[in-house]
Amino acid sequence: MNAPTTPPAPDASPAPIIEIDAISKSFGTFQVLNGLSMNVMPGEKLALIGPSGSGKTTILRILMTLESIDDGHIRIDGEELYHMPKNGGLVPASEAHLHRMRQKIGMVFQLFNLFPHKSVIDNITLAPMLTKGTSRADAEARAMELLDMVGMADKAKAMPAQLSGGQKQRIAIARALALSPKIMLFDEVTSALDPELVEEVLNVMRKLADETDTTMLLVTHEMGFAHDFADRVLFFDGGRIVEEGPPEEIFSNPKEERTQSFLKKIIAAGHRV
Numbered sequence: 001m002n003a004p005t006t007p008p009a010p011d012a013s014p015a016p017i018i019e020i021d022a023i024s025k026s027f028g029t030f031q032v033l034n035g036l037s038m039n040v041m042p043g044e045k046l047a048l049i050g051p052s053g054s055g056k057t058t059i060l061r062i063l064m065t066l067e068s069i070d071d072g073h074i075r076i077d078g079e080e081l082y083h084m085p086k087n088g089g090l091v092p093a094s095e096a097h098l099h100r101m102r103q104k105i106g107m108v109f110q111l112f113n114l115f116p117h118k119s120v121i122d123n124i125t126l127a128p129m130l131t132k133g134t135s136r137a138d139a140e141a142r143a144m145e146l147l148d149m150v151g152m153a154d155k156a157k158a159m160p161a162q163l164s165g166g167q168k169q170r171i172a173i174a175r176a177l178a179l180s181p182k183i184m185l186f187d188e189v190t191s192a193l194d195p196e197l198v199e200e201v202l203n204v205m206r207k208l209a210d211e212t213d214t215t216m217l218l219v220t221h222e223m224g225f226a227h228d229f230a231d232r233v234l235f236f237d238g239g240r241i242v243e244e245g246p247p248e249e250i251f252s253n254p255k256e257e258r259t260q261s262f263l264k265k266i267i268a269a270g271h272r273v
Helices: 056-063 095-102 120-131 136-149 165-177 195-211 223-229 247-252 257-268
Strands: 018-027 030-040 045-049 071-076 083-086 089-092 105-108 183-187 215-219 232-237 240-245
Touching (some): 018 056, 030 056, 056 071, 056 183, 056 215, 120 165, 136 195, 165 195, 195 215, 195 223, 223 247, 232 257, 240 247
Parallel strands (some): 045 215, 045 232, 105 183, 183 215
Antiparallel strands (some): 018 071, 083 089
């Protein structure tokens, strides 16, 4: 009689959904990122903080393929982003490859970027219909689900000019979710809003973080929200990660002098940590 076989041990941890390996990026003579490496796990919520010009937004734009990289490698869900396999090696990615990879990622911008001549529902249905061939009926049904989620179902037929900044930003979040991305990127999504409108957008993001397993990267100066939202906080300065850790650790007991100095200035400026 054959001895029973031992089942394979379960994988202790999943592979990162984002792997950034020694990437560099310069704009002219200004080097924004220099050999940056970092991993993000599936479902993780990351807050990227740091002074202006430290490379935070550039990382999001690179992940969204709005900026290219000068050197290094990025893998999304185990697949190269800026390269593709050919003849046993890797070659620069084609536009078709970038287009396919881009569908795994959604991004919400600081200034909404809604199409001003299209209604709210048309802003949301456009990408699924164009890029995935979704029927109008299915795209509109999904759009209404998302509008309901962000509390904007009654504005489906409105035009962007009829909306407040906070409403536009909630529509922008719904539009980014319409392609069911595995990864969501948020770039200073409240910085262009009047203070009284900030909370309505943050509430939608809290709901998204609590109710979905979407991986989320957030660039923000809202330190209180970063503290409540993030699983991990990364402090950037000069294009590199100076310090990272759980929010409680970074905000209550930062180890690096540069992090301490930055947070002291943020608090002095009136931001809650």
